[in-house]
Every structure is written in C-alpha cells, then in structure tokens.
Amino acid sequence: MARRVPGPETEGPPSTESTTSPPLPAGNSPKAPAKRTGAARSFGALWQEQDAARTVAEAERDWSVIELDPELCDPSVIADRVPDTTDAAFDAFVEQIREEGQRSPALVRPKPGSPGRYEIAYGRRRRRAAQVLGRPLRAIVRTLSDTELLIAQGSENLARADLSYIERAHFAGNMVQAGVARDVIAKAMGTQATHLSSLLAVAEAIPPEVLSTIGPAPAVGRPRWLTLADRIKVATPEMIDTALASRDLAGKPSDERFAVILAALAASPPRKARPRAETLKDSKGLRFARVERSTSGVRVTTDEKIAPGFGDYLADQLPEILAAYRQSKG
Structure with a gap:
C-alpha cells in the first residue's frame, strides 16, 4: 500500500x-x-x-x-x-x-x-x-x-x-562479503583506503558470536576493539566460550558487556595440566626414571638397571640445579 x-x-x-x-x-x-x-x-x-x-x-x-x-x-x-x-x-x-x-x-x-x-x-x-x-x-x-x-x-x-565504530566496521565487512568492490565501499563509507583497511581488519578479527553477544557498544572506540581483537587471537576456544557464557553479561547494556568480555579474555590461557606421573625415556627409548607429582612435591625414582649410578649423580647435582633455578627467577 x-x-x-x-x-x-x-x-x-x-x-x-x-x-x-x-x-x-x-x-x-x-x-x-x-x-x-x-x-x-x-x-x-x-x-x-x-x-x-x-x-x-x-x-x-x-x-x-x-x-x-x-x-x-x-x-x-x-x-x-x-x-x-x-x-x-x-x-x-x-x-x-x-x-x-x-x-x-x-x-x-x-x-x-x-x-x-x-x-x-x-x-x-x-x-x-x-x-x-x-x-x-x-x-x-x-x-x-x-x-x-x-x-x-x-x-x-x-x-x-x-x-558506533564497530557498526561502521561491520557495515564495511558485510559489503566485502557481498562482493562489493573496494572503491565502491570506500565511496559508501566516505573514507580513504587506509582507514577502510583498518575498519576491515577489526571486522575480520571479531567473530560473529562475539559481536552478537556484545552488540553495538556505542561508547567503545577503535583502540579498545583492537585490544579485544588481540586478546581473541591468543585466547583458546574454551576461554572465548566461557567469556560469552558469563553470568555477568545478563541484563547489562552493550558497553558493559564489552567490558565483561574484554576482562574475561585478559587472563593468560590456562596451563595444560601435567600428568601426575610420567616415565622418562632416553634416546634409545629405555625408561630410566619415573616422576610422580603431588600437592606436596615431586618424587623422582631412577632405574639402576638402565642407568646405574644416575640416581647418586642426580642427588649430587641438586644443589647446583637449585642455585641455577633461583638465579633464573631473579
């Protein structure tokens, strides 16, 4: 009508x-x-x-x-x-x-x-x-x-x-995905090629699921989006999933959701858990020692049949190993 x-x-x-x-x-x-x-x-x-x-x-x-x-x-x-x-x-x-x-x-x-x-x-x-x-x-x-x-x-x-800044980047990125020529995108955005490249770099670095969770974030400018993009690059998929599922996001406006996810991805990726017990092998594949870890310490047991005297040698070297370790920690 x-x-x-x-x-x-x-x-x-x-x-x-x-x-x-x-x-x-x-x-x-x-x-x-x-x-x-x-x-x-x-x-x-x-x-x-x-x-x-x-x-x-x-x-x-x-x-x-x-x-x-x-x-x-x-x-x-x-x-x-x-x-x-x-x-x-x-x-x-x-x-x-x-x-x-x-x-x-x-x-x-x-x-x-x-x-x-x-x-x-x-x-x-x-x-x-x-x-x-x-x-x-x-x-x-x-x-x-x-x-x-x-x-x-x-x-x-x-x-x-x-x-917002991310909406401009999002618009430019969507035009690229639709096959629009770069010169047309630059004209539509009213911007130079260098600035367009910056917008596209941010658009490509922010996964769709992260953007949809955060929203337009009107108060967040380019520097903080670049910081988030850098953290996403080094974060594990598990870290990103955990950040997007955070209860702290519920009911918050877009700018605050950005801050929650940025903070969640600031932590270093969790260390891969080491096995509580492992067997050490030499270059020939022979098992010469066993290492057992617990909350109170580490126990090393050498195999005298495979490496006779190695246990005594290791015990004698422990003071020097400890000194070198402490020096490495400053």
Missing part, C-alpha cells in the same frame, strides 16, 4: 518535516456490500494496485514523501546496524515518533524481482518504530542501482552520530 502524504511538493527530499502519521488504514476502499461479486472484488483489487503504482511513480518523479506499509519494506541485504536487545535509545526513539511523528522520511527503492515490495536504503529504525506503533512509514521512493543504494546507505550512516 502506498499513499501520498498531503502537503506542498518539494524539489528535494525533506529532512526535518514533522507531521503525526495516522494509523494504517484497514483498506484502500470503503467497506464492500455483503453480496459483492467476485468480478467486483477482482476489479477493486486491480484498481487498488494500479492506484498504488501511480502514487509510487509520481513520488519517484518529484521526490515527494509517501506513506508505505512498513511490512512491505525490507531492510537492505547488507546490514549496517548490530542488533541490541537492550537498546534503550530505540525505546526513546519510538516514544519520540509517537509524540511528534516521523520527522525524517526513509529512502527506499522498488525491490528488484519483488513487485509491490521495497528495499530500504536508510530508515531501518524508522521502519521498526512504524511497526511498533502500527503506523505507515513515511518514505521517499527512488529507483536506485545496487551501487547507488549502498552509497545512499553509507552516506546516511556518516551523518548518524549514533552509529
């Missing part, structure tokens, strides 16, 4: 217009009589589709704002946002739209291969808010190529102060 928003037309997309969006209408035509024929219903549906198509075509020509059913608008296949179940800012955003209306329109394009549906260049949160409130999405419809859509999406990202 598409409906033109009443008001003066403009040459470019409005950015600060504020109107209260009405609830989604139950239908595009008055209630049908009880005995409406199948032919009448078909004609009504065809007229409704043609009217919606005319509205969209007119909006594309003059960049006017129209109202769309948010259920017909799909996010861009290349994600920029990192989902966060504890996003209090989104709740405040919804309340603002409830009270003041949707100030800025979204930008969408007719979705290729899906007649009647739209793909969002920017305005995902506006679409989610419209769904929550049961209102139409105010949007500008333009015919965009894939490259134009990405550049529009990236340009909007640059203007959004609430997009």
Whole structure:
C-alpha cells in the first residue's frame, strides 16, 4: 500500500518535516456490500494496485514523501546496524515518533524481482518504530542501482552520530562479503583506503558470536576493539566460550558487556595440566626414571638397571640445579 502524504511538493527530499502519521488504514476502499461479486472484488483489487503504482511513480518523479506499509519494506541485504536487545535509545526513539511523528522520511527503492515490495536504503529504525506503533512509514521512493543504494546507505550512516565504530566496521565487512568492490565501499563509507583497511581488519578479527553477544557498544572506540581483537587471537576456544557464557553479561547494556568480555579474555590461557606421573625415556627409548607429582612435591625414582649410578649423580647435582633455578627467577 502506498499513499501520498498531503502537503506542498518539494524539489528535494525533506529532512526535518514533522507531521503525526495516522494509523494504517484497514483498506484502500470503503467497506464492500455483503453480496459483492467476485468480478467486483477482482476489479477493486486491480484498481487498488494500479492506484498504488501511480502514487509510487509520481513520488519517484518529484521526490515527494509517501506513506508505505512498513511490512512491505525490507531492510537492505547488507546490514549496517548490530542488533541490541537492550537498546534503550530505540525505546526513546519510538516514544519520540509517537509524540511528534516521523520527522525524517526513509529512502527506499522498488525491490528488484519483488513487485509491490521495497528495499530500504536508510530508515531501518524508522521502519521498526512504524511497526511498533502500527503506523505507515513515511518514505521517499527512488529507483536506485545496487551501487547507488549502498552509497545512499553509507552516506546516511556518516551523518548518524549514533552509529558506533564497530557498526561502521561491520557495515564495511558485510559489503566485502557481498562482493562489493573496494572503491565502491570506500565511496559508501566516505573514507580513504587506509582507514577502510583498518575498519576491515577489526571486522575480520571479531567473530560473529562475539559481536552478537556484545552488540553495538556505542561508547567503545577503535583502540579498545583492537585490544579485544588481540586478546581473541591468543585466547583458546574454551576461554572465548566461557567469556560469552558469563553470568555477568545478563541484563547489562552493550558497553558493559564489552567490558565483561574484554576482562574475561585478559587472563593468560590456562596451563595444560601435567600428568601426575610420567616415565622418562632416553634416546634409545629405555625408561630410566619415573616422576610422580603431588600437592606436596615431586618424587623422582631412577632405574639402576638402565642407568646405574644416575640416581647418586642426580642427588649430587641438586644443589647446583637449585642455585641455577633461583638465579633464573631473579
């Protein structure tokens, strides 16, 4: 469903217009009589589709704002946002739209291969808010190529102060995975090649499961993400799993979840447990000694049959071995 928003037309997309969006209408035509024929219903549906198509075509020509059913608008296949179940800012955003209306329109394009549906260049949160409130999405419809859509999406990202560092890196990484050329990514991100390489390095170093657990972490910048990336490189899979399963993550906002995982990965990997008892062999494979460990100490038993006199020799060398050990510890 598409409906033109009443008001003066403009040459470019409005950015600060504020109107209260009405609830989604139950239908595009008055209630049908009880005995409406199948032919009448078909004609009504065809007229409704043609009217919606005319509205969209007119909006594309003059960049006017129209109202769309948010259920017909799909996010861009290349994600920029990192989902966060504890996003209090989104709740405040919804309340603002409830009270003041949707100030800025979204930008969408007719979705290729899906007649009647739209793909969002920017305005995902506006679409989610419209769904929550049961209102139409105010949007500008333009015919965009894939490259134009990405550049529009990236340009909007640059203007959004609430997009975190990791979300920018995530967006760049998703474009690489989708096979987008580096020069297009740089243009979409509005950045130089060196900065783009830095974003991509961070995106590649943070595993998806770590990113989804942490979320967007709006207050965390590049240096701390690089620190986390370094710790992930040397951490064992068990350490990462333990960090992601920590009870300290429950109920915490995204920035605090980052701090919990960063701290959990600061510890050195656990030492591999040594066997409590082991047999020592010489170069010929002969067992010349047995070492037994306990909480109180270590016992070494030599085999006099394999190495006669070695036990006495070892005992005589112990003072020098102890001195060398202490010297090594400083």
